[in-house]
Amino acid sequence: MSEHGLLRLIDWIWTVRGAVPLAPGQTCDTAFARLDPLFREPGTTRRREGDTLVFHKSDPLSQDPMAVWDRGHLQIVAGPALHYRLASRALGFCFLAPALFLGLSLLLETAHVSGRVFAGFFVALYIIGRMLEPWLVAARLARLLAATDQADNADSCPA
């Protein structure tokens, strides 16, 4: 298996993929304009090229609605629909945390019980986060895209 294929096999741990349908006739410019507030937060850089928007976050604020996603790739494809791929270091970190604290429980006599308890907490938190955060971001994107505050503009996006 290629390195890329192997990565694709495990990156579900920290990566979320999804799609949100656009309203009929909604254009790239309109869709990205409606999502723009999400990427105006401090520590966020974004680059738009035609039907694609790529963003990156560095130490986002706690209340940044996209704080859990460190980088992402959003593309409008024929349908039309917004397809997105978002990566989260927090999810990856939370996935690895149980191993760290299980290791400490084996190494340190004072952490024999507490290390295992916290490993259990992080397993539970990972499961909750892996289900909750994709749901929240899908709902947020759908809500913003459904807003009816701007007129559509014709552009070169796939229809």
Next chain:
Amino acid sequence: MNAPSGIGTRRAGAQRLGTWDRPKVQGGPVKQFIFTWFQPVVLAAMIAFWTFAPDRYATPAVGIGIGIAFKVVCLGLEWVSQRHASWRLTWKELTTDLFYVAVSYTLVKYAAKHIGSDAAVDAIKHYWNIHTAWAGHWPFLLQVFVTMFVFDFGQYWMHRAMHNWYPLWLTHAPHHYITQLNVLKGAIGNPIEIFLIGLGIGGFLDFLPRAALAAGGIGLAIDIYNHANIRFNTPRWWLYLFNTVEHHSLHHCQDYASTRCNYANTFIVIDRMFGTCVDDEAELVGQEGGRRMSIREQMLYPFLPVIDRVRTWRSPAAVPAE
């Protein structure tokens, strides 16, 4: 506004107790009652439990269990009576906070056991053949109070030193980069600071183990209140005696000079004794305008001056061409 006098734009003692604009808990009379008396009732309940609990229940394991349950309850209270929407707990914040709690209960606890103050006190008592079992015959409430006050008195001066001596500030600064307050935020910080702030000399007095458990439980509860996003109708007499989220939010405000007040963890009356208490509160917390520090930076922060010096040494400035 009064002129600065060592603690930013606020002057110690200038603000009359409870006279600043304190929004009330939103809700009916039952909710008002609960969030007015919650803190005093928990204090009374803890004292009653550790005073009267049978020996088989007065154990460290039960104390830890009560602590965990209390944190869960207070996390729930953050939803019932939220203090600020801008401090709302998110999954990422909770995960980050729990990481620091876990580090405290594992690595820091290990260090404290082997090289902490209790280990040093035990060694000194053993070397000098010091016995203080008579302290265990004092009235139980006195044992609890002395344990708490001695620890908090030491913590007050350690904390104050951290805000006034740069090498110690380097260890404490990461705690001030939290950008909101929540139940578990008291654990956030560089592990060196968490180790230092836990040093104490209470081990010289051989109080009953359940007195230490009671003191630890009450101290933990007040530390949780100090960092919780919970709106209480805190009674004025409680504000006078104990540290609160009102006092501690001011201690975390973004104006660095104004953070140099309200140092005690439990008894704000210690700050009143030394003129460092300011009765006020803040919503905008953090440093550098509210920049959120990553876990990696929190861990490295005390060593940044050394890292910078090594980098400078390894890459000296280019010599201009002649």
